[in-house]
Structure formats: C-alpha cells, structure tokens
Amino acid sequence: MKFKSILFVIVFVGCRLTASANYNFDARCMDAYKAVFDFRLNDARAIIQQEKQQYPQNGITILLDNYVDYISLITSDNKNEYDLLKDKKSDRIDALKGNEENSPYYLYAQAEVYLQWGLIKAKFGDYTSSASDFKKARNLLNDNTEKYPDFLPAQKDLALINVVFGAMPSNLKTFAKFLGMGGNVQAGVAQLEKLRTQISATKYSYYKDEVIFYLCYMDIDVLHNKNNYNRLMGYIAGMDNKDLLRTYLQGYVAAKTGHNEEAIANLQDVPHSAKYTPLPTLDYLLGCAKLCRMDSDAYVYLLKYIDEYKGVNYIKDSYLKVAYCYFFRNDEAKYNYYLKLARTKGYTTDEKDKQALKEANDNRPDYDLLKARFYCDGGYYDKALAQLKGKQEGELKLLRDKIELNYRLGRIYEKMNKFNDAIAWYQKAINIGKTSTYYYAANAALSIGGIYEYIKDDYMAANYYKQALDMRNHEYQSSIDTQAKDGLERMHR
Known part of the structure; x- marks a missing residue:
C-alpha cells in the first residue's frame, strides 16, 4: 500500500x-x-x-x-x-x-x-x-x-x-x-x-x-483487492x-486489476482538449499499460509524461521503463542512455522511484524474468507462464534472479487462483531470499498470508504476516510492513 x-x-x-x-x-x-x-x-x-x-x-x-x-x-x-x-x-x-x-x-x-x-x-x-x-x-x-x-x-x-x-x-x-x-x-x-x-x-x-x-x-490501493x-x-x-473523470477512472481500475486491454482502450479514449487542465498521469498509466502488452510505442507516452509533468514522482520509474522498452528491442545504445537518466534524473521521494534507482544500479535484468513481470502486471498470465516455461533456478547466476523466478511463478499462479502452486513457489522464494535486500521474499510471505486469509485460515495467515514483518532492510519496507500489520490486526480481532 x-x-x-x-x-x-x-x-x-x-x-x-x-x-x-x-x-x-x-x-x-x-x-x-x-x-x-x-x-x-x-x-x-x-x-x-x-x-x-x-x-x-x-x-x-x-x-x-x-x-x-x-x-x-x-x-x-x-x-x-x-x-x-x-x-x-x-x-x-x-x-x-x-x-x-x-x-x-x-x-x-x-x-x-x-x-x-x-x-x-x-x-x-x-x-x-x-x-x-x-x-x-x-x-x-x-x-x-x-x-x-x-x-x-x-x-x-x-x-x-x-x-x-x-x-x-x-x-x-x-x-x-x-x-x-x-x-x-x-x-x-x-x-x-x-x-x-x-x-x-x-x-x-x-x-x-x-x-x-x-x-x-x-x-x-488501500485494501489491495484486485478481484x-x-x-x-x-x-x-x-x-x-460522463466525461474525463469517468473514462480515466475506468482506465485506472482496469490497469490495476489486470485488465490491460480494457485499460488501454479507456485511457486512449480519454478526451483531449485545450479546455482541460493537463493530466500527465494519464500518459504514465497508458505508457505502463502498453509496456505490459509489449507495444512498440509504450516509450512515447512515458517520455510525454516526463516532459509535461512538473512534480517529483515517477520520473526515475518512467526513465527506467523507457530503458526497458529498448532492452526488449535489443537497442543497447538507447537502453544504456535511458538507464543513465534513471540514475541521474528525478527524485527518490516515492517508493517506486527508490526501486527504479536500485534496479538501474543493479546488474542487468534477466530478459525472460523481466518480460514475465510485465506480462503478469498486465494480466497476461498465460504469456507470463509461457515466458518462464522450462526456466530453471540452477541456470541463473544471480541470487536476485533465483529468488525472483520462484516469486514470479508464485505471483502468476496466485493470479490464476491456483493457490497450492502459488504457495509452493512463494515458499521457495522465502527460503532463499528472506535475508536479502530484495522485496521478493517479504512480499511472498505477505501474499501467502493473503491467500490463507482468503481461505479463512486465520492462524496460517497471521503466521505469514508475521514472517513478512520479521524480514528487514528490503525494498518497499514501509509498504509491506504496513500491509502486514494491517493483516495481523484483522487476524486478531
């Protein structure tokens, strides 16, 4: 949250x-x-x-x-x-x-x-x-x-x-x-x-x-109900x-609940006129949605957001996503150019930008894991699963990628309502990543807690919410801790 x-x-x-x-x-x-x-x-x-x-x-x-x-x-x-x-x-x-x-x-x-x-x-x-x-x-x-x-x-x-x-x-x-x-x-x-x-x-x-x-x-955004x-x-x-607000809200809800096609359709249908106060957030949302669908013009909307926005949020995140657009196109020069901008431009007030800076300074991403991540974010779960088909933990050199592979499979299966598979993969992510600074293990514990809460097993839900809280010094610390504490509070009522 x-x-x-x-x-x-x-x-x-x-x-x-x-x-x-x-x-x-x-x-x-x-x-x-x-x-x-x-x-x-x-x-x-x-x-x-x-x-x-x-x-x-x-x-x-x-x-x-x-x-x-x-x-x-x-x-x-x-x-x-x-x-x-x-x-x-x-x-x-x-x-x-x-x-x-x-x-x-x-x-x-x-x-x-x-x-x-x-x-x-x-x-x-x-x-x-x-x-x-x-x-x-x-x-x-x-x-x-x-x-x-x-x-x-x-x-x-x-x-x-x-x-x-x-x-x-x-x-x-x-x-x-x-x-x-x-x-x-x-x-x-x-x-x-x-x-x-x-x-x-x-x-x-x-x-x-x-x-x-x-x-x-x-x-x-508060209760994190995605269904x-x-x-x-x-x-x-x-x-x-019937005008700008409703169309925008339809696009926002669709984008946040894994209905990416509807999100793009609604965000593209938002009325554009000089009579409206500029809303750069619309371009950011559309750029993100198009990246999840692997559209070749996703970067256009992200750069438009950067150009028109006058605040401090999502600048680093947008530059990083533009870099990823070129990463997927194997354009090494532009990938490195925008990666450098993600490191040097913008602010780290928001958690997304903090995460973007860390990713920009980290080792090169694994192509399949990154693509599966965006497919999953867009609700293209079959495509995400196909992207990871046959991928083995042992073939990955970085601990980061080993943790993410297990976490990403857990995430995909959870979104497909295959909860037993999701818990199994999430648990693997926890086992190998609970002491790392990456968010995957902590969020895996939080997600397992959410699954057990959904199936009315309060004891197990509380156990995993506590596990999420026990993991320290990782990405999205504040957000994950807040959600875990809220979960524990619900379990103890």
Missing part, C-alpha cells in the same frame, strides 16, 4: 456544497463545480468570478476558489505553486467564519478547507502542519455531526480522515497518536460503502460520484459524470 497513493485519492476530489443562508449553491456555482470536476479549471475560475460579482456574500465561492487551487496542485504536483498558494488557507477560513452560523455548512465548510490543505500539505511532506489541519477538521466535523446528525456530507469527510490515519506508515502513526489522532482503514471504507447506498435517495445524491471514486481507489473489477466497474457505470 502506498500512503501517497491514498493521499492522491483523497485530494483528487473535494467538496460539493448545497444551498443555505450565505451558502447558496446556485446554478452558476453548480456549473463552476462541474467545471472543476471536469478539470476545466480556467472555465471554473471565470464562472466563480461571475458569481462573486453578482453575489459577493455567497460563501460557496470561497470553497470553490479553494477547490480550484486544490485540484490545480494535485494535477501539477508543483512545489513552487504549493508554496505560493498555501498561505491562502487562513484567509479563507476567516472569510468562512463571517458567514451564517446557523447552518450545517458553517462548520463543515471550514472543516473542508482544513481537510483539503491537510491532504495537500501531507502530499508535499509538510506532515506536522498537515496533522494539525487534520485535527482541526475532525474536531469541526464532530461538532457539526453533534448539531446536525443527519448531515451526510460530514460522514464522507470523517470516513476519509479515518482512512488517512489508518493507512499511515508506522512512524507517522506514532506522531499522530501523540496528537490524539487515530484511524482504521477497514472502518473508513465501510463508512464509505454505507454512504454509497444511503446517499443516492437523499438530497445529497450529488455526492455519489465522489463516494464511488473514493471506493474504487480505497478498494485497490473486484466487475463490482467497481459497475459502480463507475452509475456515475453521473
């Missing part, structure tokens, strides 16, 4: 508001919000300005302004822009305090601003200030819920805070507990599921798309938004 992924999920969509004294979500505000939600930020700004000119006391415009900045920051990951915009939070809180107090939106609107900036600050690594904003948001939401228990929007935000604090890495959870903040991922997701069924038949039904969006991301493609796509089909 990736904490940053979770942050991305929650900052991706913010608040929708409705009518109240001095909080009048009129038709123009609805148009502005839809423009924000469609990533037409320039259109949104123009509409908000029109509303301010006609109704300067409408507090909704304050929130819409905040939302524009919010979406702008998460689509750009631009640190300079963040530094310029973050001081606006206090002014907006003060302005909201000047509106009608006898409204469920009075405390809620302030909480939304704190929540949004808490998430943005965490995204940019300002964890101390972020935690303070989260605490203020939760306190305001709790007060609001006490006054207005039937006000469903507050339940959405409380669920999100529950997920955020439940998904934090251990070192951040310790700091959060010091501030009196805690969370539970399972409980937060359950709250969102309940809200999804409740909200459609209420006056707050316009929150439906947001709740579905969160649930898709939480299911995949719920049909259920999630059913949710998405019911979304009101």
